[in-house]
Amino acid sequence: MVEVPWVEKYRPRKLSEIVNQEKAIEQVRAWVEAWLHGNPPKKKALILAGPPGVGKTTTVYALANEYGFEVIELNASDERTYEKIERYVQAAYTMDILGKRRKLIFLDEADNIEPSGAREIAKLIDRAKNPIIMSANHYWEVPREIRNKAQIVEYKRLTQRDIIKALVRILKREGKTVPKEILYEIARRANGDLRAAINDLQTVVTGGVEDAKDVLAYRDVEKSVFQALAQVFATDNAKRAKMATLGVDMFPDELLLWIDENVPYVYYKPEDIARAYEALSRADIYLGRAKRTGNYSLWKYATDMMTAGVAVAGVKKKGFVRIYPPKTIKLLTESKTERTLRDSIVKKVMKEMHMAKLEALETLHYLRVIFEKDPDLAAHFTVFLDLSEKEVEFLAGDSEKAKTIWGKAMNIEKKLKERGRLETSVREGLRKAKEKEEAEETEEFEETEEPEEKPEKEEELTEEELDAAEREIEPVGKKEKKPEKKKGKQATLFDFLRK
């Protein structure tokens, strides 16, 4: 059975039910009443501007409901929008004898209008006999010709408090409960977008609380994958689909897995599913090419294919679409481990290489190439970044390669340690020798005994001497031989070292 999306089921029908947008609603009311009083406002179009999921579309439908308008909803990026607007904009706006309702033209995504169509639409606004309301997330991306002809109404991002209140109201009406901490987590992650929060709540209630914990155990970035994919799968608009995944902190190959997993839940006609998979396989080709050639600018094409290409593949299932993480829960756990490894490597790169997160993520890709192709260099990076064996395996992508790199890294580390130990022991030896010498001098002075032989050198050691000493040192792991005690004197440098 298709479950009705709660965002639709609980969409406010009255303007008074829209929360925390009072000022905007007041402006919209005044503007529409001017039309109804036979005195169309100077600006015959409105632009409702604000972030997603804050009540813009809801306002239009509640308005229509209260004032008896028929909403003609048009998509700004539809090529035939202009033609359609022309048809409706000129229609008489009073109720006709057949009892047809007045028309209100609603143009969604006004920030997506192509510049070529903008001038024509601006002319239509001048001639409009019906109210035109547009909505946009980015006011400044609405073509200037249109902005000049329209009055702007600003919508605020909703607060966590607003969101929690709305969610609690829905839960009451559904007769369901979810643990308080999950509710708060959903509200926190929604980042002011009530639509996203309601969708998450429905996901959590449908999947059960245990499932919810799994879903919510994801870090914020992964959470935004759920939101981003819900947007990709909700639109037929290529640009919107591309924009949806922009803020997702995930490599495109991982994103591809997520989309791949969800295609069959979104499309139901075999030919549409086939088209979506065709887009994904093209994305995969770009990804492969990027990896082989090191030309990561191809990632953009890959992402375009997997978002826009999939979004326009066909007719989507109606109703609420639940987004599933890739593969089964088992694989999910595996990929969680991988994610943990990736994150810990990224942190090390950020710290040791003084990089921002995004840069570190890109560097990770280069590291992968190095770990696949150049074990010697990879070994140096292993030591430099202080990677664990598991992290090396993650980067090398192959346990045999990882073993070789790990072995080489251990050698480098051993040498470094030896050198460190060498330097410390040499200094220690020198200190002791000096003390001894001083003590002997005092003794000599007091008892006038035979002087002991002095150590060969008392000054700091040169590089060559350290190197020579290093060559002589025993391999680590071999049992250190007890040095023969040189009675009464320290004959060579190695007497110090072996102390």
Ligand SMILES: Nc1ncnc2c1ncn2[C@@H]1O[C@H](COP(=O)(O)OP(=O)(O)OP(=O)(O)O)[C@@H](O)[C@H]1O
């Ligand atoms: N201020 C609000 N008061 C009550 N419900 C809201 C509010 N904002 C959003 N909602 C809920 O979220 C859903 C989505 O809101 P709406 O479609 O109005 O978003 P929008 O601002 O038009 O977003 P977009 O710019 O993405 O189209 C609605 O169905 C409604 O259930």
